[in-house]
Amino acid sequence: MFGMNGLPLLRMHPRRTEDNGRGGELARPDSDGDGDRRLGGPDRRRMDAPGTTSIRIAAVGDIHCGVEDAGLYREAFLRANAEADVLVLTGDLTRHGLSAEMRVVVGELHDVKIPVVAVLGNHDYEAGEQDEGSTILRGRGIHVLQGDTFLLNEHVGFAGVKGFMGGFGRGTLTAFGEAQTKAFVATALDEVRKLESALRELATPVRVVVLHYAPIAGTVMGEPEVIFPFLGTDRLAEPLDRFQASVVFHGHAHSGSFRGQTAGGVPVFNVALPILRRENSGDSYYLHNVPIERTPASAR
Ligand SMILES: [Fe+2]
Numbered sequence: 001m002f003g004m005n006g007l008p009l010l011r012m013h014p015r016r017t018e019d020n021g022r023g024g025e026l027a028r029p030d031s032d033g034d035g036d037r038r039l040g041g042p043d044r045r046r047m048d049a050p051g052t053t054s055i056r057i058a059a060v061g062d063i064h065c066g067v068e069d070a071g072l073y074r075e076a077f078l079r080a081n082a083e084a085d086v087l088v089l090t091g092d093l094t095r096h097g098l099s100a101e102m103r104v105v106v107g108e109l110h111d112v113k114i115p116v117v118a119v120l121g122n123h124d125y126e127a128g129e130q131d132e133g134s135t136i137l138r139g140r141g142i143h144v145l146q147g148d149t150f151l152l153n154e155h156v157g158f159a160g161v162k163g164f165m166g167g168f169g170r171g172t173l174t175a176f177g178e179a180q181t182k183a184f185v186a187t188a189l190d191e192v193r194k195l196e197s198a199l200r201e202l203a204t205p206v207r208v209v210v211l212h213y214a215p216i217a218g219t220v221m222g223e224p225e226v227i228f229p230f231l232g233t234d235r236l237a238e239p240l241d242r243f244q245a246s247v248v249f250h251g252h253a254h255s256g257s258f259r260g261q262t263a264g265g266v267p268v269f270n271v272a273l274p275i276l277r278r279e280n281s282g283d284s285y286y287l288h289n290v291p292i293e294r295t296p297a298s299a300r
């Protein structure tokens with residue numbers, strides 16, 4: 001969340017295989033067709049419909065790793081190898097943006113064998129070491145997206161930017177008045193432009209977007225309304241709708257809402273770790289299943 005230095009770190013707990021804290025409820029199949037399969041139980045096998053295959057995305061943000069946190073996340077991330085095809089990190093990987101903290105993050109990801117896609121968050125910029133932080137992540141083979149794309153395969157592509165703040169709807173800050181105000185809005189518009197360019201590049205049938213800041217007001221609901229403008233901006237939503245993104249993951253709004261959608265119906269998930277803890281009773285990432293139609297070309 002914006003401006004929260006030294007916030008209490010939520011710990012990743014070992015998975016409960018028999019009881020997820022809700023009386024042992026099993027993972028439930030997608031009930032509304034949008035690919036949502038919450039974590040929560042021992043049965044996490046693929047459940048693809050006949051004639052389709054799917055991509056399993058594990059997503060989490062706002063782990064806020066400190067230098068003293070080595071080992072806290074390693075076991076949780078290790079499980080992603082079996083449960084997902086790709087791990088998505090939505091920024092605020094560190095607490096203060098220190099290179100030393102990012103090295104701890106890389107250590108926590110050491111055992112992850114599936115591809116990892118990440119964006120940085122505002123905390124990862126705090127020490128002015130964001131470029132070194134990106135280099136450290138890339139040195140581990142992590143795909144750090146800053147207006148870039150990553151192709152998982154011929155069916156699934158990723159576009160990512162950090163995004164920026166600025167507000168939602170009629171409350172969106174406009175470029176009027178002082179030069180500083182115009183520069184602030186220009187920063188947001190530059191992130192929108194980078195997202196637009198990345199999405200334009202993606203020709204895959206499944207287009208996954210990774211952000212740190214929220215692109216809709218729906219997933220910041222639950223936060224104090226006075227800080228909504230600092231949690232994101234729906235300027236980011238326009239390219240999501242225009243290029244018909246398949247699904248969007250973001251973080252930053254620690255007390256926001258887990259699920260929302262753009263005006264055009266693109267599903268948006270706020271996967272900030274505190275929200276996953278609240279929604280999933282202690283699990284460490286959100287698993288999202290995106291079906292891929294087995295067209296003649298994709299069935300090769
Ligand atoms: Fe955060």
Ligand SMILES: [Fe+2]
Binds near residue numbers: 092121212253
């Ligand atoms: Fe943040």
